[in-house]
Amino acid sequence: MIGxxxxxxxxxxxxxxxxxxxxxxxxxxxxxxxxxxxxxxxFTYWDVVLETGGSAYLLSFWIVPVATWCALRQMQxxxxxxxxxxxxxxxxxxxxxAVRGLPWISAxxxxxxxxxxxxxxxFPFVWGWSPASFDExxxxxxxxxxATLPIPLVSVLLLCLALAATLAVFTVAVAVVAARLxxxxxxxxxxxxxxxxxxxxxxADGAVLRLLSPSTYALPxxxxxxxxxxxxxxxxxxxxxGALVFAAARWMELRGARLVLxxxxxxxxxxxxxxxxxxxxxxxxxxSSSEWDLVLLLQGVAPEGASLLDYLGVVILALLPALVVxxxxxxxxxxxxxxxxxxxxxxxxxxxxxxxxxxxxxIGYSLALGLWAALLVGLRSRTGRVGDAFVLAGAWAGTxxxxxxxxxxxxxxxxxxxxxxxxxxxxxxVVAVLAWPLGELSRWSPAGQASLLRLADVTSxxxxxxxxxxxxxxxxWLALLIPVTAxxxxxxxxxxx
Amino acid sequence: xxxxALLILVVPPVSGYVSLPAYAFSHWTAYFTVMxxxxxxxxxxxxxxxxxxxxxxxxSNSYALATRQRVEPARYFGARVAASAIxxxxxxxxxxxxxxxxxxxxxxxxxxxGPPGVLVETRYQFSQLWAVSPALYLVxxxxxxxxxxxxxxxxxxxxxxxxxxxxxxLAAPFVLWSLTDFGLAVLDxxxxxxxxxxxxxxxxxxxTEFAGWALILIVLGALYLYxxxxxxxxxxxxxx
Numbered sequence: 244m245i246g247x248x249x250x251x252x253x254x255x256x257x258x259x260x261x262x263x264x265x266x267x268x269x270x271x272x273x274x275x276x277x278x279x280x281x282x283x284x285x286f287t288y289w290d291v292v293l294e295t296g297g298s299a300y301l302l303s304f305w306i307v308p309v310a311t312w313c314a315l316r317q318m319q320x321x322x323x324x325x326x327x328x329x330x331x332x333x334x335x336x337x338x339x340x341a342v343r344g345l346p347w348i349s350a351x352x353x354x355x356x357x358x359x360x361x362x363x364x365x366f367p368f369v370w371g372w373s374p375a376s377f378d379e380x381x382x383x384x385x386x387x388x389x390a391t392l393p394i395p396l397v398s399v400l401l402l403c404l405a406l407a408a409t410l411a412v413f414t415v416a417v418a419v420v421a422a423r424l425x426x427x428x429x430x431x432x433x434x435x436x437x438x439x440x441x442x443x444x445x446x447a448d449g450a451v452l453r454l455l456s457p458s459t460y461a462l463p464x465x466x467x468x469x470x471x472x473x474x475x476x477x478x479x480x481x482x483x484x485g486a487l488v489f490a491a492a493r494w495m496e497l498r499g500a501r502l503v504l505x506x507x508x509x510x511x512x513x514x515x516x517x518x519x520x521x522x523x524x525x526x527x528x529x530x531s532s533s534e535w536d537l538v539l540l541l542q543g544v545a546p547e548g549a550s551l552l553d554y555l556g557v558v559i560l561a562l563l564p565a566l567v568v569x570x571x572x573x574x575x576x577x578x579x580x581x582x583x584x585x586x587x588x589x590x591x592x593x594x595x596x597x598x599x600x601x602x603x604x605x606i607g608y609s610l611a612l613g614l615w616a617a618l619l620v621g622l623r624s625r626t627g628r629v630g631d632a633f634v635l636a637g638a639w640a641g642t643x644x645x646x647x648x649x650x651x652x653x654x655x656x657x658x659x660x661x662x663x664x665x666x667x668x669x670x671x672x673v674v675a676v677l678a679w680p681l682g683e684l685s686r687w688s689p690a691g692q693a694s695l696l697r698l699a700d701v702t703s704x705x706x707x708x709x710x711x712x713x714x715x716x717x718x719x720w721l722a723l724l725i726p727v728t729a730x731x732x733x734x735x736x737x738x739x740x
Numbered sequence: 741x742x743x744x745a746l747l748i749l750v751v752p753p754v755s756g757y758v759s760l761p762a763y764a765f766s767h768w769t770a771y772f773t774v775m776x777x778x779x780x781x782x783x784x785x786x787x788x789x790x791x792x793x794x795x796x797x798x799x800s801n802s803y804a805l806a807t808r809q810r811v812e813p814a815r816y817f818g819a820r821v822a823a824s825a826i827x828x829x830x831x832x833x834x835x836x837x838x839x840x841x842x843x844x845x846x847x848x849x850x851x852x853x854g855p856p857g858v859l860v861e862t863r864y865q866f867s868q869l870w871a872v873s874p875a876l877y878l879v880x881x882x883x884x885x886x887x888x889x890x891x892x893x894x895x896x897x898x899x900x901x902x903x904x905x906x907x908x909x910l911a912a913p914f915v916l917w918s919l920t921d922f923g924l925a926v927l928d929x930x931x932x933x934x935x936x937x938x939x940x941x942x943x944x945x946x947x948t949e950f951a952g953w954a955l956i957l958i959v960l961g962a963l964y965l966y967x968x969x970x971x972x973x974x975x976x977x978x979x980x
Contacts, residue, residue: 518922521922521923521926522926524926525925525926525928550940551921551925551930551940552922552925552926552930555918555921555922555925556922558918559915559918559919559922562915563915566907566908566911566915569907570905570907570908573905573906573907574905577906658907663793664796664906664907664910665789665792665793665796665910667907667910667911668785668788668789668907668910668911669789671782671785671911671914672782672785672786672789675781675782675785675914676778676781676782679778679781740797
């Protein structure tokens with residue numbers, strides 16, 4: 244065991260790492276002394292320790308790069324077929340790398356904290372926090388001094404644990420790619436990209452970017468301001484999320500992950516979730532309330548008027564699942580299922596049964612996106628009534644389901660009217676044009692009602708007021724379009740060219 | 741195809757002319773952008789609809805296999821790509837000229853004191869050329885629209901050649917176009933959004949127009965290579 248980890252991190256390399264941390268500690272001591280002299284502050288031992296060990300700069304520019312090197316060395320020796328055959332799945336092997344890397348991970352985490360503990364020697368020692376730790380000016384200059392827990396010693400222990408847990412997850416992330424033995428060069432590219440992301444993202448302001456930054460999980464003081472679960476939230480999320488991801492990845496791998504990943508639902512939900520995350524990145528979080536934050540996220544129209552970004556977001560969210568459903572319909576009408584429809588003697592009945600199956604798909608898609616939207620808003624806004632945001636997200640998800648269903652029927656209607664495949668493409672053009680905000684006309688349009696701005700009364704004092712009009716408009720369109728399309732199916736016997 | 745092309749040529753100028761009384765355009769070029777707005781929203785879909793249906797019919801069975809006896813596959817496929825590109829380029833060139841002409845000759849301002857003075861050269865993509873000569877801007881922009889339309893039509897043809905499901909082949913260019921523009925906007929790179937109808941963003945340096953076109957060319961090259969390596973017998977060309 245010791246021999247194995249020495250190949251990953253030799254004593255000389257550990258000495259170089261410790262020297263780097265020590266150099267940073269000396270610089271931090273010097274900066275704190277200068278600052279204390281200029282403002283008359285009174286820093287204690289723990290302030291220096293946590294400012295040194297909990298520095299995002301030290302983590303991003305020294306600890307993570309060294310960890311990248313160690314992880315790559317570990318993969319170089321471990322990612323071989325003769326080692327991997329001893330594990331039931333690639334997932335098992337990838338997660339086992341966190342345990343296998345524990346010696347060097349703990350060496351890095353513990354030595355960084357030990358050097359920080361030594362760096363504090365010479366400053367006045369008290370068991371509690373000093374008043375300077377809570378000073379607003381100091382916190383702006385040295386945010387690591389933030390008192391994340393009532394006892395400094397517990398803060399240091401938590402820091403050590405969070406560092407080790409983050410490095411372990413980092414190792415697993417590298418191992419996931421290393422498990423694909425057919426692309427050996429990809430591992431180095433991926434590991435370096437992760438390290439670069441760590442050094443770029445720790446200064447990010449956006450809530451979503453901070454959620455994806457390694458420093459949020461490695462440094463308890465960052466976790467206390469970026470995550471809703473307090474200073475220990477980072478470690479909790481890593482442990483619980485890691486366990487869930489492990490269980491899900493193993494389940495998928497054992498039951499044909501590739502098949503599952505190609506399934507229509509996952510593709511549609513994945514694309515929709517990516518679009519929502521993109522909208523969340525593009526829209527700054529609202530300060531006022533979580534309901535307003537949700538309206539901003541899913542509005543479909545920018546506050547200053549029509550915006551291409553919001554328009555495209557709403558169109559893609561409604562169109563993609565409809566395209567997935569319609570693709571299946573076209574394939575069925577062009578293939579052997581056509582004969583099945585003719586045998587049933589009722590093309591309309593066949594079509595309605597297919598719509599029933601599509602409804603389950605659409606409802607699942609909308610529920611998943613509604614939950615994702617509520618989660619995004621919950622993570623973004625730390626003020627306001629989250630319950631109202633959930634109600635609004637639920638109403639939006641319901642309207643989105645109706646909207647997708649209307650688009651599905653419009654595509655079928657276009658196809659049946661033209662009796663050609665390109666009829667569906669004409670219907671897409673109609674949907675895309677009608678989704679553009681056209682003022683009063685848009686209130687009655689069959690497309691674009693999934694915009695939350697049409698669902699919520701933003702002029703109201705409480706923006707969570709949900710208006711039923713968009714849902715009613717969509718239901719009316721459904722009541723009109725479904726019988727027309729079904730009768731066209733009967734009339735044309737579902738023949739398309 | 742003829743009906744689709746005629747609709748594309750007639751609807752934008754007519755819809756612009758009908759909506760003219762509802763607006764107070766400061767210049768006739770602003771009137772032109774309103775005419776072309778709906779076209780800009782579904783630009784790749786319109787190109788697909790005028791160029792691909794005939795190809796979908798031609799490639800709906802093993803017809804392409806039979807042509808290999810008479811003509812070299814690369815030449816046959818190249819001719820199909822070129823025909824699509826030329827057709828789209830001509831239709832959109834004529835559309836742009838017609839819209840410019842209608843906007844120029846039917847423009848009016850509702851107030852008797854006339855519109856406020858505007859600097860067209862700071863408003864739109866390529867309109868920096870207006871400062872040199874208004875005619876130069878109009879000619880260059882019309883040719884640019886034709887060039888980009890031709891390139892997009894070539895990409896649409898290659899997508900039709902690659903994708904087995906006919907409906908997906910028709911919808912894919914529009915979906916990919918929308919996703920690309922959406923992704924660029926999210927990443928705060930709207931300045932590099934796809935040409936040629938970029939009226940939704942403020943004027944950018946002229947080179948940014950070519951960035952989007954270069955991306956389309958890269959996709960075109962990659963798809964062409966894919967089809968060539970499969971000896972022109974991809975899922976969309978040969979349907980058995």
